[in-house]
Structure formats: structure tokens, C-alpha cells
Amino acid sequence: MIADLSPADLDAFIARARADFDAFKARGLKLDMTRGKPSPEQLDFSEGMLALPGNRDHTTDAGEDARNYGGLQGILEVRKLFAGPLGVKPENVVVGGNASLAMMHDVIVWALLKGVPGSERPWGKESEIAFICPAPGYDRHFAILEEYGIRMIPVRLTGEGPDMDEVERLVRDPAVKGIWCVPKYSNPTAECYSDETIRRLAKMETGAPDFRLFWDNAYVLHHLTENRREILNIVEECAAAGNPDRAFVFASTSKMTLAGAGLAFFASSDANVKWQMARASKQTIGPDKLNQLRHVRFLKDEAGLVAHMDKHRISLAPKFKAVTDALQARLGDTGAATWIVPEGGYFVSVDLLPGAASRTVALAKEAGLALTPAGATWPYGKDPEDSNLRLAPSFPTLADVKTAAEGIAICMALACAEVEKAKRLEKAA
Amino acid sequence: MIADLSPADLDAFIARARADFDAFKARGLKLDMTRGKPSPEQLDFSEGMLALPGNRDHTTDAGEDARNYGGLQGILEVRKLFAGPLGVKPENVVVGGNASLAMMHDVIVWALLKGVPGSERPWGKESEIAFICPAPGYDRHFAILEEYGIRMIPVRLTGEGPDMDEVERLVRDPAVKGIWCVPKYSNPTAECYSDETIRRLAKMETGAPDFRLFWDNAYVLHHLTENRREILNIVEECAAAGNPDRAFVFASTSKMTLAGAGLAFFASSDANVKWQMARASKQTIGPDKLNQLRHVRFLKDEAGLVAHMDKHRISLAPKFKAVTDALQARLGDTGAATWIVPEGGYFVSVDLLPGAASRTVALAKEAGLALTPAGATWPYGKDPEDSNLRLAPSFPTLADVKTAAEGIAICMALACAEVEKAKRLEKAA
Numbered sequence: 001m002i003a004d005l006s007p008a009d010l011d012a013f014i015a016r017a018r019a020d021f022d023a024f025k026a027r028g029l030k031l032d033m034t035r036g037k038p039s040p041e042q043l044d045f046s047e048g049m050l051a052l053p054g055n056r057d058h059t060t061d062a063g064e065d066a067r068n069y070g071g072l073q074g075i076l077e078v079r080k081l082f083a084g085p086l087g088v089k090p091e092n093v094v095v096g097g098n099a100s101l102a103m104m105h106d107v108i109v110w111a112l113l114k115g116v117p118g119s120e121r122p123w124g125k126e127s128e129i130a131f132i133c134p135a136p137g138y139d140r141h142f143a144i145l146e147e148y149g150i151r152m153i154p155v156r157l158t159g160e161g162p163d164m165d166e167v168e169r170l171v172r173d174p175a176v177k178g179i180w181c182v183p184k185y186s187n188p189t190a191e192c193y194s195d196e197t198i199r200r201l202a203k204m205e206t207g208a209p210d211f212r213l214f215w216d217n218a219y220v221l222h223h224l225t226e227n228r229r230e231i232l233n234i235v236e237e238c239a240a241a242g243n244p245d246r247a248f249v250f251a252s253t254s255k256m257t258l259a260g261a262g263l264a265f266f267a268s269s270d271a272n273v274k275w276q277m278a279r280a281s282k283q284t285i286g287p288d289k290l291n292q293l294r295h296v297r298f299l300k301d302e303a304g305l306v307a308h309m310d311k312h313r314i315s316l317a318p319k320f321k322a323v324t325d326a327l328q329a330r331l332g333d334t335g336a337a338t339w340i341v342p343e344g345g346y347f348v349s350v351d352l353l354p355g356a357a358s359r360t361v362a363l364a365k366e367a368g369l370a371l372t373p374a375g376a377t378w379p380y381g382k383d384p385e386d387s388n389l390r391l392a393p394s395f396p397t398l399a400d401v402k403t404a405a406e407g408i409a410i411c412m413a414l415a416c417a418e419v420e421k422a423k424r425l426e427k428a429a
Numbered sequence: 430m431i432a433d434l435s436p437a438d439l440d441a442f443i444a445r446a447r448a449d450f451d452a453f454k455a456r457g458l459k460l461d462m463t464r465g466k467p468s469p470e471q472l473d474f475s476e477g478m479l480a481l482p483g484n485r486d487h488t489t490d491a492g493e494d495a496r497n498y499g500g501l502q503g504i505l506e507v508r509k510l511f512a513g514p515l516g517v518k519p520e521n522v523v524v525g526g527n528a529s530l531a532m533m534h535d536v537i538v539w540a541l542l543k544g545v546p547g548s549e550r551p552w553g554k555e556s557e558i559a560f561i562c563p564a565p566g567y568d569r570h571f572a573i574l575e576e577y578g579i580r581m582i583p584v585r586l587t588g589e590g591p592d593m594d595e596v597e598r599l600v601r602d603p604a605v606k607g608i609w610c611v612p613k614y615s616n617p618t619a620e621c622y623s624d625e626t627i628r629r630l631a632k633m634e635t636g637a638p639d640f641r642l643f644w645d646n647a648y649v650l651h652h653l654t655e656n657r658r659e660i661l662n663i664v665e666e667c668a669a670a671g672n673p674d675r676a677f678v679f680a681s682t683s684k685m686t687l688a689g690a691g692l693a694f695f696a697s698s699d700a701n702v703k704w705q706m707a708r709a710s711k712q713t714i715g716p717d718k719l720n721q722l723r724h725v726r727f728l729k730d731e732a733g734l735v736a737h738m739d740k741h742r743i744s745l746a747p748k749f750k751a752v753t754d755a756l757q758a759r760l761g762d763t764g765a766a767t768w769i770v771p772e773g774g775y776f777v778s779v780d781l782l783p784g785a786a787s788r789t790v791a792l793a794k795e796a797g798l799a800l801t802p803a804g805a806t807w808p809y810g811k812d813p814e815d816s817n818l819r820l821a822p823s824f825p826t827l828a829d830v831k832t833a834a835e836g837i838a839i840c841m842a843l844a845c846a847e848v849e850k851a852k853r854l855e856k857a858a
Binding site: 043051052114259286 | 464466495531534720
């Protein structure tokens with residue numbers, strides 16, 4: 001444990017870490033672990049889509065011409081295929097464009113300008129509104145709120161979802177209109193919300209009558225082990241708790257098929273779906289139904305979808321193992337870093353000694369390793385302890401991930417030891 | 430002229446029209462001329478796209494992997510291809526999803542919540558805002574404004590754009606933030622804005638410092654004759670007039686390639702493009718670049734695009750001729766209806782005697798002909814004279830269009846004669 005080292009041993013630790021760092025830096029590498037992008041190998045799994053649906057194949061099961069306008073909700077065969085993973089009936093699924101982020105953004109915009117079912121007035125007409133932001137979380141979720149001046153209240157994640165005592169306390173305030181949740185293999189901590197967390201979210205008393213769970217089930221099928229984790233069905237839990245309209249569920253195929261050319265989904269109660277489609281009907285005549293047909297032709301059925309996701313698992317799992325192995329090797333007995341070994345999702349989240357995150361990013365940059373900026377996983381980019389870092393091992397090759405992970409672990413060890421030494425000097429002064 | 434007929438001759442006219450109507454109705458047809466949808470024949474022109482880009486073809490000229498995330502502005506080869514028709518440089522084009530309506534909707538939403546370049550505050554923070562709506566116009570434009578409570582001020586179209594004296598008078602009011610324009614082959618009147626109209630729009634003094642022309646150039650290449658009409662370049666005219674940020678230009682390939690799976694475009698000044706992309710960056714990581722590549726591979730270059738649009742022209746022109754021939758045959762010497770013979774676009778707009786539009790739609794329905802509701806072409810669905818009808822001949826087969834046009838002309842003649850008779854009875858009473 002770094003904290004227990006004698007002054008001389010700490011100096012020796014720093015000297016060794018500095019030597020490792022200098023040696024790594026001398027390799028002159030350029031590696032990027034910033035964003036959760038699928039690798040070319042993963043995209044190749046869907047290469048067959050590029051020639052689909054193919055000539056003369058443009059008619060849906062219902063006989064619609066998928067080339068033409070219309071079909072706002074999305075074609076039924078796609079809604080059937082994803083209804084299971086989304087946990088609702090096909091009639092409660094809306095298929096959007098290529099970005100679930102856009103469906104989330106647009107729902108927030110419509111809430112601000114129009115209100116949601118149950119709103120007394122548009123959210124933008126309230127004197128102030130706020131969202132609970134479990135942290136560390138997804139920077140793009142937070143960016144939407146910041147763009148529209150919605151106050152963000154960070155709440156710590158516990159390993160099985162947000163601190164529910166704190167959430168239950170906060171939602172009594174009628175200004176609190178929503179909470180961001182990535183309930184399965186959370187971005188970035190990879191934790192899954194426990195049954196208790198989900199039940200409490202479904203049934204908690206909220207001050208706002210139009211409070212919403214923004215349930216971004218981005219990693220619903222994105223397992224990294226053969227232990228395919230399931231979580232409770234939020235729409236059912238909300239209905240059972242007498243809050244049938246509480247959950248807005250989002251998902252996409254961006255990390256199933258093609259990151260830039262997937263399908264986005266919105267799933268919710270009857271009232272919410274009707275509301276969403278009424279709003280969307282002013283925005284578009286309908287989504288790209290050919291891309292929907294392309295997905296159905298390629299994936300075929302839920303078994304096809306599961307088999308396809310297995311390819312991703314087999315490609316990704318060794319990269320994640322390389323990261324956690326490197327962390328374990330360098331930091332496992334230092335007490336300077338903690339992480340969850342991800343069973344799914346796209347990230348490894350590491351909590352370092354307070355103050356060591358930004359120092360690690362600076363060291364990594366010096367060594368040719370691009371990391372997501374420290375603080376990015378917190379609302380307003382402000383990590384109160386400057387301790388969390390998000391590693392994204394999906395895009396580089398396995399060999400590069402191994403190299404980068406080693407370098408990152410070196411930077412973390414050096415940063416943490418430096419921080420420990422500075423703390424001791426400060427205490428002594 | 431119906432107005433000049435003697436009472437007996439008017440009764441005889443009505444009797445003949447009624448007999449024609451009854452005979453038409455007895456055919457028991459079901460025909461639909463409601464929406465400007467491309468026909469299956471037109472969609473077939475782009476059938477080759479359904480197998481594009483094809484396996485292993487997913488790399489842009491810049492070397493990007495079009496399958497992955499990113500590329501918010503759209504790939505350069507698409508922006509180059511459409512820069513000419515849009516009248517700007519490629520760096521001033523943003524490629525969106527499959528719907529230019531969504532780009533228009535989103536720009537209005539962002540204006541409400543954030544303001545546009547030059548705004549003193551978000552439009553939604555103004556006490557009241559209004560748009561000028563040249564009428565008859567596009568119902569979906571008006572629906573966006575109605576959705577967000579933006580007051581609509583109808584201004585008559587003149588045959589060469591809106592009544593500019595009236596527009597210039599209205600825009601002195603700082604509450605007037607924008608005007609909808611379909612400057613070429615306008616929806617539905619098919620008129621083209623004259624050079625004078627465009628210059629006056631570019632240089633007029635507006636009370637609002639952040640006034641915008643919403644320039645929906647939906648039919649920029651959608652000619653119905655070999656006389657390919659050109660209009661002045663609005664972005665250049667605005668710049669020359671010292672109002673460089675005045676025009677937001679929109680267009681799409683929805684009626685070039687595939688109606689539901691085309692590309693949408695936003696084109697404007699440097700400041701406006703920067704603003705639009707800053708907003709869009711909160712909404713999406715990027716558009717569907719594979720569909721962009723698909724378009725480039727299929728259309729190849731601007732010559733390919735023009736040749737492709739010729740196919741549409743050759744398919745559509747006879748349908749439009751069938752409509753205007755039927756109108757001329759039944760109504761040409763009645764003085765009861767006026768229309769522009771379209772040289773482009775997707776509609777034939779007919780102005781009937783005041784009060785005859787809704788009666789025509791009711792008669793047509795009785796005869797199995799679905800028409801766009803009377804009033805749909807006016808803000809709030811309220812045609813002050815109940816006189817305008819929009820006919821959309823693109824989707825049905827030529828034979829069906831001929832039949833439907835005959836039936837519609839019969840309904841119009843009967844409705845107008847009935848209206849004339851009712852007016853005389855009212856005057857006599």
C-alpha cells in the first residue's frame with residue numbers, strides 16, 4: 001500500500017515508476033483510448049449490411065414501400081425484433097434515426113418547450129429545473145443538460161446504481177424533473193443497477209408530478225462474459241408501482257451493427273409513446289425505413305441478434321482483460337486505485353487517489369497516450385476529487401490496448417505516488 | 430363565365446355538372462391526390478442504391494471509416510456534390526439525416542431555446558414572436574410554428590413570391606423573427622421568386638436584428654420542363670446587402686433519390702453553420718455517413734444528378750399536364766378557377782371561387798377522391814376565402830391521375846356553380 005510506505009520506500013517507488021514512465025515514453029507511441037468506438041474488426045461483423053437490403057427488396061411485412069415517406073413509428077418487424085431487449089410490446093417502441101442521443105436530446109427539448117404527460121406546464125416555464133446525474137456518468141448526457149441550462153446534481157454510484165437514499169431525498173424537490181440512468185453495464189463504471197435500486201427508482205415519491213427516469217439502456221446486450229446479466233424491467237416496475245409513465249427508455253444498435261448507421265429506439269408507456277410521436281410528427285414524416293429493413297434482413301431474429309452480439313463479446317473481452325490485468329499488475333497492491341472488472345459495456349472506470357486523475361492524463365499525454373480528460377465523467381467536467389478516469393479499450397487493436405494499458409497503469413502509479421508524496425509534504429509543512 | 434350565366438343557364442350548368450358528378454361517382458373509384466409522394470416508378474430510378482455502397486466500400490475520400498461514429502458536418506464528397514445546387518461552398522453545407530423538415534424543426538427549436546447568431550436572447554424569452562407565412566404554403570412548415578406557439582402572419586403570394594410591400598411593412602416589427610420561403614417552384618403554387626423579390630428579401634430592413642429567411646429550396650432541381658429555371662443565390666444576395674447571416678437554406682434528396690432514405694442539407698453563412706453545428710453536436714455524434722457514401726456512389730457527380738432528375742421530369746411532366754389539361758377543359762372558360770401551369774415542383778395549386786374549396790373536397794370525397802383538406806395550405810388551416818386547393822399528382826399512375834383530375838375538375842365545376850347560385854340567392858334574399 002502506497003500510504004503505508006516509509007518515506008524512503010515511497011521515494012524508491014516513485015523512482016521506479018519514473019524510470020518505467022521514461023522507458024515507456026521513449027518508445028514514442030501514439031495511442032488513443034478516449035472514446036467508446038467499435039473497432040474496424042467489430043464493424044466488419046456487419047459488413048454484410050452494406051449491400052442490403054438489395055435490389056427489389058424494399059417491401060415490409062405489412063406491404064409498405066420502405067423507400068417512400070411515412071411510417072413514423074418504424075416498421076413492425078424491427079419493433080418486434082427489439083421489443084424483447086427493450087422490455088415492452090412492439091406497439092410501445094418507436095424507431096428513430098441513427099442516434100439514440102438525438103432521441104434523448106429531442107425528448108428533453110420537447111419537455112422544455114411543451115412538457116411531458118403529467119406536466120403542469122412546459123419544463124422551460126418552471127422557475128428552475130434540475131436533473132440528478134449519477135456520477136461518474138456519460139459526458140454526452142451531461143452536455144445536453146448544460147446546453148439547456150438544466151442544473152445537474154451529481155449523486156455517487158455505489159456499485160449497484162446511484163445512492164438511493166440520496167436520490168429519494170433529492171427527488172422530493174419539485175424542481176427535480178429527471179435522472180440519467182445507464183442501468184446495465186453503466187457508462188463508465190460497468191455496474192448494473194440492483195433489483196432494489198430499480199424498485200426504489202420505480203416507486204419513490206417525487207415532488208414533480210412529471211418526473212422522468214431517462215433510462216439509457218445503451219448496453220442492454222453488450223455482455224463481456226457468458227454470464228449475460230439481466231436487470232429488472234423498468235417499465236413493468238414503474239407500472240406496478242403506480243407510476244406507469246415514469247420511464248423513458250432509450251437504446252440503439254450503434255454498438256451492435258454500425259456505429260454511425262444504426263437504429264435508435266425509444267420505448268415507454270402508451271401515453272409517453274403517443275406524446276413522443278405527436279412531437280416527432282412535427283419534426284419528420286418518418287425515419288429511414290430502408291435502414292430498418294437492412295437491419296431485419298441482416299440480424300433476422302432475436303437469436304441472430306444474440307449470436308451477433310457474441311462476436312462483439314469475443315472480440316472485446318480480451319481487450320478489457322488486458323486493461324484490468326495491467327491495472328492489477330501495477331496497482332493491485334498499491335491501494336491507490338479501484339475499479340470494477342466489467343462484465344459488459346464499453347469502459348473501464350478507475351478511481352485513483354484524490355488529485356491523481358488529471359496528473360495521470362498529463363503524464364499519459366507526455367507519453368503519447370490520449371485519455372479522456374479528467375473530470376469528463378462528472379457534470380460540468382468537475383470531478384470533486386479529481387480521481388476518476390474512464391478507459392475505452394474497444395477501438396485499438398488488442399496489441400495496442402495491451403501496450404496502452406501498461407503505459408496508463410505506469411502513469412497512474414507514478415501520479416498516485418507523486419500525489420501521496422505531495423500530501424505528506426503538505427502535512428509536514 | 431359562370432358569373433355571367435343567366436339563372437336558367439346556371440341551373441343547366443349545375444344540372445350537367447351534377448350529372449357528370451353522379452356518373453363519375455358511380456364508377457366507385459378510390460384515388461388519392463393528397464401528398465407529394467414520389468411514385469414507385471420514380472423510386473425505381475434509385476433502386477440501384479439498395480445494394481450500395483456494397484461490401485468493403487466504406488471509406489471516404491478523406492480516409493474516414495463511414496461505418497463508425499463521427500463526421501458531424503457530413504462527408505466532403507457529398508458536400509461538394511450538393512454545394513452547387515445549394516449555392517454555397519462545401520464548407521458551408523451541413524448534411525443531416527433523412528429529413529430536411531427535421532433540420533428546419535431543430536433550427537427553430539434551437540432558436541427558441543438558445544437564440545441564433547445576432548440574437549439578444551433566446552427567441553423563447555421574447556414576449557412574443559411571429560413568422561411571416563406566404564400563403565398558400567406548406568402545411569408542415571406551418572405545423573412547426575403552431576406546435577411552438579409562434580404567431581403566423583399570412584401574406585399573399587403574387588406569382589413571383591410574397592407581396593413584398595406587405596413583407597417589408599411587417600418585418601419592421603421586432604417580434605417578426607422569420608419568414609418561410611419555398612423560393613423555387615413554391616409549394617403549392619409552383620411560382621418562382623423573382624430577382625426583385627429575392628433582392629428585397631435580402632436587403633429589407635428588419636426590426637429584429639436576428640431575423641431569418643427560412644429558405645426551403647425543396648425543389649431546387651425539380652424541373653418539369655427543359656426550361657430549368659434558376660433563381661438568384663440568396664446567400665450571396667444577403668451577403669451583398671450586408672446581411673450575411675440572414676438566410677438559412679434547406680434542401681434534401683428526398684424527391685431526388687429515395688423519399689424516406691434521402692439526405693437533408695443545411696447551408697448558410699460561416700457564422701450560421703458554426704452555430705448549427707455547435708447545437709447539433711449536443712444532439713448527435715454524426716449523421717449516417719454510409720447513406721452519404723451510397724448517394725455519392727450512385728449519383729457520382731453533378732452531371733449524374735442532373736441526368737437523374739431528368740428521369741423524374743420525364744415521369745412527372747405528363748401527370749402534371751393531365752391535371753392542367755383537365756382543369757382547362759372543365760374550368761378554362763368558367764372564370765371560377767385559376768392556377769399556374771407548374772414548370773417544376775410537386776403541386777398544382779388551384780384558386781376557386783371563394784367558398785368552393787371545402788365544398789369541392791366534400792364532393793370529391795363522396796366520389797372516392799381523396800384531396801388535401803381545404804385550408805391545409807394556410808396557417809392554422811384557415812383559408813380566409815376557402816378558395817385554395819392543392820393537388821398532388823406525383824404518386825398515382827398516369828392513368829389514375831387522368832381519371833382523378835377529370836373527377837376533381839367535375840367536383841370543382843359543380844362546387845363553384847353551387848357557390849355562385851348560393852351567392853345569388855343570398856343577394857336576392
